Amino acid sequence: MKITHVECWSVLVPAVEPTFAWRKGLQGGFPGGERGVLRIGTDEGACGVAFAGRPGSADQLRELVDRVLRDELTGQDPLNREWLWHRMWEVDRIEELPLPLFGIVDTALWDLAARLYGVPLWQLLGGFRTELPAYASTTTFGSVQEFLDVADQCVALGYHAVKVHAWGDAKADARLALALREHLGPDIDLMYDGSAGFDLPSALYVGDALSDAGFLWYEEPMLEFSVSAYAELAKRVRVPLLVAETSDGAHMNSADFIRAGAATFGVRASAGLRGGVTGSLRTAHVADAFGVRAEVHGMDLPNQHLCMALSNTTYYESLVTSNPVRRESIIGPDGLLHAPTGPGVGLPPGLDYPAELQPYIATHH
Structure with a gap:
């Protein structure tokens, strides 16, 4: 062939x-x-x-x-x-x-x-599971109170955890983290994504608040060029770091973060940003060798398959963009993503993209 x-x-x-x-x-x-x-x-x-x-x-x-x-x-x-x-x-x-x-x-x-x-692709990759809990990955809302309201809705809709993309203001974001934990109690996993908005001093400030609030992970607070800056952050905060989302180099770059002690929760895997499916597999295997996670980033169809194939991923990331909250259609009331069933990745092989795929294409990228 x-x-x-x-x-x-x-x-x-x-x-x-x-x-x-x-x-x-x-x-x-x-x-x-x-x-x-x-x-x-x-x-x-x-x-x-x-x-x-x-x-x-x-x-x-x-x-x-x-x-x-x-x-x-x-x-x-x-x-x-x-x-x-x-x-x-x-x-x-x-x-x-x-x-x-x-x-x-x-x-x-x-x-x-x-x-x-x-x-389905996930079966060709080996297959580890047929369902995975989803977390609500919020966009940025206007106030602490609105974030608390959105978080309540996410939990009521079945999401198993909530990740916030906040304002990029260290003091305000730290206050939000503490307020979310106090509001939701100890049993809901919380995560924070800094979207590379801080330098090291500000990242330390936010990291201390996330540690006190018992967040599950602290994601991409700084640009991912300086592995040493991340290693220093990891030494000085208790909250585990999830890193290497947008840094070039796939598994090779991820290995440097892990070896430096900078990936205390794990590294990101995704078809779109970590060198396709092969790059994600290699990244996950490197992470597994060091006993850390490879969390799949984003909602693309290939990433749904990776969620079912990688043993060391914890959650499926489901984007929440509106208030009132609309749960992603592929997530059930139980808050679970279920394994795709059709052959391949699931996109049509030809030009005829049906209407039901248009929301996927628009919102998942």
């Missing part, structure tokens, strides 16, 4: 309504517009697809396919995923690929293989 065609097309997705905010300094909401879909086909009819959901991805992916990927992939055996993942690192050496596009070929090849064998 050989790859015979590599193509890209665009899917027009709507903006998320109502719009929502992140911390000060970050663009809010998910704007509408074109997104890119990569399709890899073979001489035996097998095909695989992967979706690039970031704004601007359609043009970026189309140019990359036409200039590099079609020539690189045509004639290759699509089941040689390790070899082709290595080739993408060689391409990256010259191209400096955008991080969300680095793993897109790998994800499409895993989709192709799972479709070929007629199984």
